[in-house]
Amino acid sequence: MDSLLYPLAGLFLPLFPLSMLFNTLFARTRQYLVRTLLLLVWPQLGLALLSLLTAPVDIQWLSALALFTSALYAYRAIAARELNQWSGYLSTSLWALLWLFVIHTGKPTPTLHLHALGFSLPLVLLTILGRNVEKQFGAVYTDLYGGLAQSMPRLSGALILTVLAVIATPLFPAFFSMTQLVFAELSVSLSSALLLLIIWLFWSWSGIRLLQGLVIGSAAGVTLSRDIRDISVPVAWGYALLLITLSTGSLLIMEIAQ
């Protein structure tokens, strides 16, 4: 039973090369609701599968593979130019790290489900925001139309905050998860803690590159030739409130974890 559960869990808490399946599925899915659902449910399924294991997870090479997968997708994300592709890479990089939590505790804990949710929710918000841009331009590529801050300032603001939440900026949930993970990993190995921090650095690099390609620059070309509709003020505040709720929630999770 366990020997079947591990590969399945490796599919849902993506480990390379099984991670390619999730990314193919995510890239081919055009329905944003399905994408949203995938982002929410996929890692939770992985954790649910791991909780079915009869013996505690204590395989050290899994830890190395999880770190490798996370590092690989974090590195690849710096060259990603399409928003959904970037989301796919980042989700793979983030979720692979859940294995390290499981290896530390032996079994998935309720807090770990919250960590997974904390990784997924900003990605869900990003998918919804991406759909808004996609509706206007047909695609969400960087350096294609540029200067969204000029043409869609409210959406750009929400996009910036959401990307910051994805790349584990304080006070968003992923920041606390990463800090906790680095601190825990230090008790095992200095090198894996260092690798975690390098992965974190790649997230920042790729996130800022993505924002620079989408938000920064003069509104020109396609942007000027269309009637661009920004998100409304209440919707922008809605996004802001959701992100604030997410931060507050992460503070609570941090307290529970302590």
Add this chain to the structure above:
Amino acid sequence: MEQLIALVVAFPLASALLVQLVARRQGDHASRISITFSTLTAVLAGLLLWLKLSGQATTQINLFGSWGLLLFDPLSTLMMLVIALISLIVHVYSRRYMAQEPGYARFFVLLDLMTACLLLMVSAGDLLTLLIAWHLIGILLYFLLGQDMRSHSAHRYAFWTLITYRIGDIPLVLAAGLLVYVYGTGSLPDLFAQISSQPEQQLFMGLPVLDIVAGLIAFAAFARSAQFLLHTWLPYSMAGPTPVSALMHAGIVNAGGFLINRFAPVFVHAGDILHWVFVVGLFTAVIGSVLMLTQNDIKKSLGYSTMGQMGFMVMECGVGAFSLAIYHLIAHGLFKGTLFLGAGGVIHAARRDDGVPKNDLYTFVVERQPTRQRQPWLLMAAITLVVPVTILIISHWLVSQDYFQKQGAVVLLFFGWITGAQLIFATYRMRSQNIKRLIGMSTFSFAVVVLGYTLISHAFDLFLYPDEVFRAQIYSAAAVDIFWFDIMIVLITAIIILGWFLAYYADQSRRKEVVPSNLWMTFYALISRELYLQDVYSRLSRMLLSGAARLNAWLRWV
């Protein structure tokens, strides 16, 4: 009353929220809210410092359960007032300066958030709070430098800043993790108490934990304070608005000096690391100053000037003069902030009249050309050496008897006095034909500088590190073997004397046609191209990017 410390951090946060809420209705007047809150913050910070000076005990307040600790101690209260004042000045300046810029309200929101984070950083009483503030400062600085959302170049350089800061975050997180792992607490007061009782803790493979932690903290400080190899972002970050440059050069870049001071109880047990800190600081001070002299872009020149100053500040930490570093960062902050904020006015005035005085003082200080000789060199040299040494002995006899113990501070003061003396002599020499008056003015200047510096250093020492034993421990940790100490003093003196000879030679050969040697030209090219470091880093990042793109293509983008 110490609960007020939470209010000092909360005021800028409240201001940011309020400005964002009323920005649409109030428009440009939103800045008034921001300035009002900044004033309140500065007043409150002043009150807290006064409370601390009047003898209130060091305490802490807890905002959340296991973290969110704020310290009410000498370092935090002093730094809070400095930050609040610089922030207030920048706010007031920005009100009119940024009026025509797009994103006016956003700018004040970011400025308020940055102020809040800086205040949180200096008052953080636990590692997690410190990490949060440390990380957020980098992010907010990116958006402040990239205030102009249309400018790709501003964002490109802001990105360099952010990445360097993120690289600097790595060692700090590792240091925090190691401290929590070894001592089992993230609270700084508890941590420091444990460190002083068990400083000999070992890590994997018998490595001394405090040496590793001190090395990591020093690395984090180097990245934040633009030390050599991690400095390339600083001269290029001028594309941001002037008030941001002022805030960055006056406050943010000084964070390295603050961090080393905050973790003084760690560095006390890591003498070897302090020696490395000294070497890095010295190297940065020299390289920064050399690069500053060869730049033909005034903004880059200012950036490298800050780099040199930061090197000097870090060097002060390396010789154990921790409180001097705090004095230095405050003095440099005020000086450089004024310089940046005054730059716009000077440029504006220069458009009407360049106001360049074509005299010896200008050619010496600005054009960096040797001056004509009016007074004997030998006398100058003798005064430069004899007067500071005499005053050093007298001042330490008056203030503190144990100056040999504080050998680090002696090296610094010696170094500082003699270099400063060159400028004082050169300046006075050009203005005075009367030898008695010249000597009198120079001696008086020395006395003011030396006595002032010594007294201020003593006052800062007493306030920041009231425990006499701990003060002695810091100097003892940074102490070097007396042989090396003597070598260093002799070396510095020899370099200065060589400098005099070179200046004398340059003066004598001014009228001759001198063809620079190839070696000199190569050196000049190397320095004027900033040691090609920016090119190397750009090449590296391009290689990483193209590697990632190739990998993506190879894996079919999934």
